[in-house]
Amino acid sequence: xxxxxxxxxxxxxxxxxxxxxxxxxxxxxxxxxxxxxxxxxxxxxxxxxxxxxxxxxxxxxxxxxxxxxxxxxxxxxxxxxxxxxxxxxxxxxxxxxxxxxxxxxxxxxxxxxxxxxxxxxxxxxxxxxxxxxxxxxxxxxxxxxxxxxxxxxxxxxxxxx
Ligand code: DQA
Numbered sequence: 001x002x003x004x005x006x007x008x009x010x011x012x013x014x015x016x017x018x019x020x021x022x023x024x025x026x027x028x029x030x031x032x033x034x035x036x037x038x039x040x041x042x043x044x045x046x047x048x049x050x051x052x053x054x055x056x057x058x059x060x061x062x063x064x065x066x067x068x069x070x071x072x073x074x075x076x077x078x079x080x081x082x083x084x085x086x087x088x089x090x091x092x093x094x095x096x097x098x099x100x101x102x103x104x105x106x107x108x109x110x111x112x113x114x115x116x117x118x119x120x121x122x123x124x125x126x127x128x129x130x131x132x133x134x135x136x137x138x139x140x141x142x143x144x145x146x147x148x149x150x151x152x153x154x155x156x157x158x159x160x161x
Pocket of ligand 1: 009010011073074075076077078098099100101102103110
């Protein structure tokens with residue numbers, strides 16, 4: 001199973017930007033923690049960060065046929081990007097949206113996510129721990145899909161026997 005983690009604009013500045021909102025943890029530290037969770041669960045994981053909308057669209061598209069799930073924090077594009085929303089929808093795979101801050105408690109424009117309606121679920125407001133929660137959710141979702149596939153294969157084998 002392979003999961004791709006996609007980080008949107010300004011998340012490369014975590015640890016530096018608005019620590020009162022996002023905390024002191026750097027993006028690399030978050031990714032190191034996610035890597036160890038992936039290892040524990042026999043999961044392949046890749047990381048990608050971009051400040052450019054089109055590059056994020058490209059990376060989501062590249063997941064098609066290559067990855068089993070996406071964990072994405074589209075950052076400011078959450079509130080503006082129909083292109084990223086359409087890419088997630090087209091990728092049609094389990095996708096968990098993460099926000100470090102509680103976007104529902106901040107400025108009004110942050111409360112609206114264009115991308116959440118095409119994601120499997122959204123985790124907001126738990127700080128960097130949200131990425132940990134996303135990994136647990138993804139492990140659960142992919143495990144269920146795998147179990148379903150195995151049950152279907154077993155049923156098919158029975159029919160053919
Ligand atoms: C964010 C919330 C967005 O509104 C903001 O533009 C970000 C980070 C978060 O993780 O809390 O850059 O996605």
